[in-house]
Amino acid sequence: MVPFRLLVYPGFLFLFFCAMLFSWLDRRIIARVQGRVGPPWYQPLADFIKLLTKEDVLTTGAHALASSVLPMVSLVSVLTAALYVPVAGVSADSFDGDLIVVLFLLSMPALTYFLAGWVSVGVYSIIGGHRSLLQYFSYEVPFLIALAGPAVLSGSWRIADIIAYQGHTIWGALTQPLGFLLAVVGLIGKLKRDPLDIPKAKSEVVGGPLTEFSGRKLALWHLALDMQTVVGIFLLVNLFLGGSRFLTGLPAFPVFALKALGVLLMLSLASALYARLRIDQLATLGSRWLAPLALLQVAVVLWMRG
Amino acid sequence: MPFRVRSLIYMVPQIIRSLRAPSITVRFPFAPAVIPEGYRGVVKVHAELCRGCSLCVRDCPAAALELHRENRETYRLIYHPERCAYCGQCELSCNFGAIYQVNEISRSTLHLSELETVLVDRKPEEEDSEG
Amino acid sequence: MTKTTVPIGPQHPLLKEPMSFQLGLEGERVAESAMRIGYVHRGIERLCQERSYVQNIYLLERVCGICSHVHATTYSRAVEALMGVEVPPRGVYLRALMCEFERIHSHLLWLGVIARNIGFDTIFNYAWRDREIVLDIMEDLSGGRVSHAANTLGGSRFDLTDEHRDKILEQLQIMDAQIQLLLGAVEHERTLRERTRGIGKLTLEQIHRYCVVGPVARASGLDIDLRRDRHEAPYDRLEFAVPVHTDGDVWARTLVRVQEAVESVSLCRQILNSLPEGPVTTRVPRRVPAGEAISRSEAPRGEVIYYVRSDGSDKPARVKVRTPTLTALVTLSEQLADVQMADVSVVLSGVDLCIACADR
Structure with missing residues (x-):
């Protein structure tokens, strides 16, 4: 049973499928919102395969080993995090405190992303890497505090317990709407999605840390980012929308899928609605608004617990 | 700094409106591309009207037209779509209404030489022939 | 702090045309910048001397890809x-009509470009979607979307x-509604304003020193517009406002341009409703007498000046x-x-770069 869970559901294959699906849906939603047709369903897969077949160019002076290990580390840490994030109540493994491990593993890609800029020697990569680190400090603090809310409320750092707690009370998003909103904002920053795609802003730093990557490595980077999107969305659904629990009697998987698509819709609309922020604007926003509000939310949660 | 919620959700009604509207782009190879009626496309000639006066050749800004004349009765008018600027000055310059543009796009070829079109091939004995 | 040199261009996602900047960065701050232009120099002025007067219309239309008509005009x-030729009134009106369409097209294109550059793809798509209406009208009128070839010596080549x-007029009705949405977005959308406010400031004194014209000057409080100031047909009979702002930053330029586009829609409507009857062209003499002439127009980006000297030959x-x-x-x-x-x-993007125009 364990190899099946690791490799097929809810492991690698399922996540890969979800990554492609979500990436397509995201592009499709944004396109429709902007009045375009959008890509066909096979576009993300086609892009992935095309990148795999492309020539892998390494710039002079770039660290060869590091630049091939980094995308793998990024992908592996996302996949490892996925082991502990239940999909419709099923997870490959679970233990007390797995939320903390998941949060740690999900912030690994940010570090590898910064290092990717560092090891490939281009100026755009280095500037992009610096920006990604700056951005990390702005979104990660409110994100972590916001995610601590449900854990504190349910009194457990085990994701399965948090879901169970919401099962016999109500959704976390209803008890902590502010925390949910901040978590979504934090997720946007984590995934470097549109309003907060500062480290890879095309008109400013070309491709950011990934400017010099090509071929298979770039494909892995994209896959890691797409999977991170999936795992991040699943995590939010579990912590704030009660996992697969809804009215009793409904099958678990469709409910979970619906909730996940709802969060994806929020992310897509956010990227269609706003212009990219500047890095100093994000830092101000993060330290002046997001982090204090997240603390406030946790304080409210503590008061609720009595 | 006044904080107004409207300024943060200003685009929401817009995107809902555009969700309801049909999309402006088409999936190109599968949906037909429409070339409008008055589009200035490739150059054609009513060969029977052409007198070989070479006014079009003189005024063509891109040197897309060539007239090879052997004598008064024998000449060939050659058109190079790859040089053509599709400005339609030839149509304007022609005093006999012989040269005109249609709303077609010149086809793609593998070699430049295949694009070359003989518009008029006038010989003394026959009336006209079109290439 | 160490300085990093970052090249912007000749090829860069930010630039739609080749030009080059070497930015000396201190952290994220630009400490010094060096500009290099000339990548799209095509020697058009010299080429003009090799071609006849008629051929030059089409050559000069290609000075710029956006404001092609105004150059030819x-x-x-x-x-x-x-030549001493007077263009019939209908021809003048039709030329002006095309110029105004072109202004809407140019300003919406620019709005799209700056929205894209600040990562606001929705505005970019909306602006270019609405610009399509104008492009369709122009294509319908003249047969070309960008190179309209709508001019000939002595008048206009198209009639309607x-x-x-x-x-x-029906299409303009749609255009009007759409462009109001874009104007509203520029005025009210918060992230767009945050990104453009206070950036790239030019004072009125700097505008005078560098002889800046067009929307950039009007955004810094210099109230010039050749269409209004010259009192010539057809603009002397039309009613329009010249939007002027005093902030001098990119946000003010955005506002000026979008408001100008709104004015242009109304101008197009006025021109269409007051189109005089008569021919659109007049016969022109075969030869151009020796002499020299200067002509000025208000292009979408400001005043464009042509000087033509003739020695009596056909070129x-x-x-x-x-x-x-x-x-x-x-x-810059x-x-x-x-x-x-x-x-x-x-x-x-704030100054509405047209490298092809600048390099010629």
């Missing part, structure tokens, strides 16, 4: 002045029927083009001083 007016006019002896972009381009080094790396894209 200005050149034609200069040559017509040399009453049914055609009604159809355009002009000299054609000099003065495009509005070049003056705005030289202010001042605008770029001390901005953040992230704002470079805003500053560069």
Whole structure:
């Protein structure tokens, strides 16, 4: 049973499928919102395969080993995090405190992303890497505090317990709407999605840390980012929308899928609605608004617990 | 700094409106591309009207037209779509209404030489022939 | 702090045309900048001396890909002045009509470009979607989407029927509604304002020093618009406002341009409703007498000046083009001083770069 869970559901294959699906849906939603047709369903897969077949160019002076290990580390840490994030109540493994491990593993890609800029020697990569680190400090603090809310409320750092707690009370998003909103904002920053795609802003730093990557490595980077999107969305659904629990009697998987698509819709609309922020604007926003509000939310949660 | 919620959700009604509207782009190879009626496309000639006066050749800004004349009765008018600027000055310059543009796009070829079109091939004995 | 040199261009996602900047960065702050242009120099002024007066219309239309019509019109007016030819009123109106369509097209294109550069793809898509309406009208009228070839010496090459006019008025109705949405977005959308406010400031004094014209000057409080100031047909009979702002930053330029586009929609409607009857062209003499002429027009980016000298032959002896972009381009080094790396894209797109115009 364990190899099946690791490799097929809810492991690698399922996540890969979800990554492609979500990436397509995201592009499709944004396109429709902007009045375009959008890509066909096979576009993300086609892009992935095309990148795999492309020539892998390494710039002079770039660290060869590091630049091939980094995308793998990024992908592996996302996949490892996925082991502990239940999909419709099923997870490959679970233990007390797995939320903390998941949060740690999900912030690994940010570090590898910064290092990717560092090891490939281009100026755009280095500037992009610096920006990604700056951005990390702005979104990660409110994100972590916001995610601590449900854990504190349910009194457990085990994701399965948090879901169970919401099962016999109500959704976390209803008890902590502010925390949910901040978590979504934090997720946007984590995934470097549109309003907060500062480290890879095309008109400013070309491709950011990934400017010099090509071929298979770039494909892995994209896959890691797409999977991170999936795992991040699943995590939010579990912590704030009660996992697969809804009215009793409904099958678990469709409910979970619906909730996940709802969060994806929020992310897509956010990227269609706003212009990219500047890095100093994000830092101000993060330290002046997001982090204090997240603390406030946790304080409210503590008061609720009595 | 006044904080107004409207300024943060200003685009929401817009995107809902555009969700309801049909999309402006088409999936190109599968949906037909429409070339409008008055589009200035490739150059054609009513060969029977052409007198070989070479006014079009003189005024063509891109040197897309060539007239090879052997004598008064024998000449060939050659058109190079790859040089053509599709400005339609030839149509304007022609005093006999012989040269005109249609709303077609010149086809793609593998070699430049295949694009070359003989518009008029006038010989003394026959009336006209079109290439 | 160590300085990093970041090249922007000749090829860069931010630039739609080749030009080059070397930015010396201190952290994210631009400490110094060096500009290099000339990548799209095509020697058009020299080429003009090799071609006949008629051929030059189409050559000069290709000085700029956006404001192609206004270049051809200005050149034609200069040559017509040399010939001593008066263009019939209907021809003048039709030329102006095309110019106004072109202004809407240019400003919406620019709005799309700056929205894209600040990562606002929705506005970018909306602006270019709405610009498509104008492009369709222009294609319908003249047969070309960008290179309209709508001019000939002595008048306009296209004419329009009453049914055609009604159809355009209908399309303008849609255009009006759409452009109001975009104007609203520029005025009210918070992230767009945050990104463009206070960036790339030019004072009125700097505008005077660099002889900047067009929307950039009007955004800094200089109230010039050749259409209004020259009192010539058809603008002397039309009612329109010249939007002027005093902030001098990119946000003010955005507002000026979108408001101008709104004015242009109303101008198009007025022109269509007051189109005089009569021919659209007049016969022009075969020869251009020796002499020289200067002609000016208000292009979407500002005042464009043509100087044409004739020596009596069938080719002009000299054609000099003065495009509005070049003056705005030289202010870039001042605008770029001390901005953040992230704002470079805003500053560069803020002046509405047309490298092809500047280089010729």
